[in-house]
Amino acid sequence: MARHYCSTCRYPLNACLCAYIQPIYPQTQLWILQHPSEVEHKKNSVRVLSLVIPNTRVYVGETQDDFAVLRNELARCDKPIYLVYPSQQSVSVETQALPADCVLLLIDGTWRKAFKILQLNPWLTQYPTVHLAEGYESRYRIRKSSRSDSLSTLEASAYMLRALDAELDIQPLIEVFDVMVDLRIKAMPPAVQSRYRKST
Ligand SMILES: [Zn+2]
Numbered sequence: 001m002a003r004h005y006c007s008t009c010r011y012p013l014n015a016c017l018c019a020y021i022q023p024i025y026p027q028t029q030l031w032i033l034q035h036p037s038e039v040e041h042k043k044n045s046v047r048v049l050s051l052v053i054p055n056t057r058v059y060v061g062e063t064q065d066d067f068a069v070l071r072n073e074l075a076r077c078d079k080p081i082y083l084v085y086p087s088q089q090s091v092s093v094e095t096q097a098l099p100a101d102c103v104l105l106l107i108d109g110t111w112r113k114a115f116k117i118l119q120l121n122p123w124l125t126q127y128p129t130v131h132l133a134e135g136y137e138s139r140y141r142i143r144k145s146s147r148s149d150s151l152s153t154l155e156a157s158a159y160m161l162r163a164l165d166a167e168l169d170i171q172p173l174i175e176v177f178d179v180m181v182d183l184r185i186k187a188m189p190p191a192v193q194s195r196y197r198k199s200t
Contacts, residue, residue, distance in 0.1 A: 009051055015183040021051045022172040026161045027100040029079070031057045032153065033067065033117055035109030045154035046108050048180055052173050053157075058108075063120050071123065079103050083127040084160060085118065090129035093163040098130065100165040108153040132159050139178060152177070 006016040030053060032046055039060055050056040059070040074081060080102040105127065107114040118124060136159055138151045151159070158173040185193055 010047060011180075011183075012187070014187055015180070017048060017051065017176055017180055017183075020176045020179045022176075023052060023054055024169065024172050025055070026053060026165060026168050028161050028164050029055065029057070029103045030157055030161075031070065031073075031103055031105050032059065033070065033105065033107045033121075034058050034060045035062060035107075035113040035117060036060055037113065038108050045152040045177065045180075048176055049154045049157055049173065052176055062113075062117055064123065067121060074103075074105075077103055081105065081127050082130045083124055084131065084156065085114070085124075085129050086131035087129050090131045092133040093130050093160055094133045096130070098164055100168075102164070104130075104157070104160055106153055106157060111150065130160075132156060132163070139174070139181065 004013045005011065006013055006018060009017045009021070011017055030049070032049075034046055038044055038046065046056075046058055050058060057070075057073075059067055061067050064071075080099055082098065082102060083105045085107065105124070107117050109117065132151070136151055136155070138155060154173060154177050158170040158177075161168055162170045
């Protein structure tokens, strides 16, 4: 069945987000390694993120060769670069005074796919790793995750940006994200919708 998509936000017309987009311009740059399986995902939160933060860069791929352009750009970049990935060595952005004028590398994909990207791209480990402290609850009610504490890439980005720059208003990100989730749920058949009702 043919579906019609908005030519601007590229979401289905019945879930067009254009009216809700208020761009913000953080000092921090978000460079996202996106697993190919996320690109056409209807719940792709990175697309919304790129609409609200227009200078977000998205690099689709999985292997080192796929990320050749990204690696070139990183090599030329004169800002501090951090990889957002929780690990034994990673530090929490809330407790470290990191400069807001930096590049955050984020991996967009399920935990398993993000892990695979990391395995296939050992060059990523040259960058210091950072994570969010625990205690953030995902507003995502659409996607089931293997970890209850996992955030969408948009949410993780929003909280990271705020941790790096307390002055930054991240509400435009959170609001459009909530709208996206609501519209997606409304587009589901009623029997499916009931599974996603807010528990609050
Ligand atoms: Zn639209």
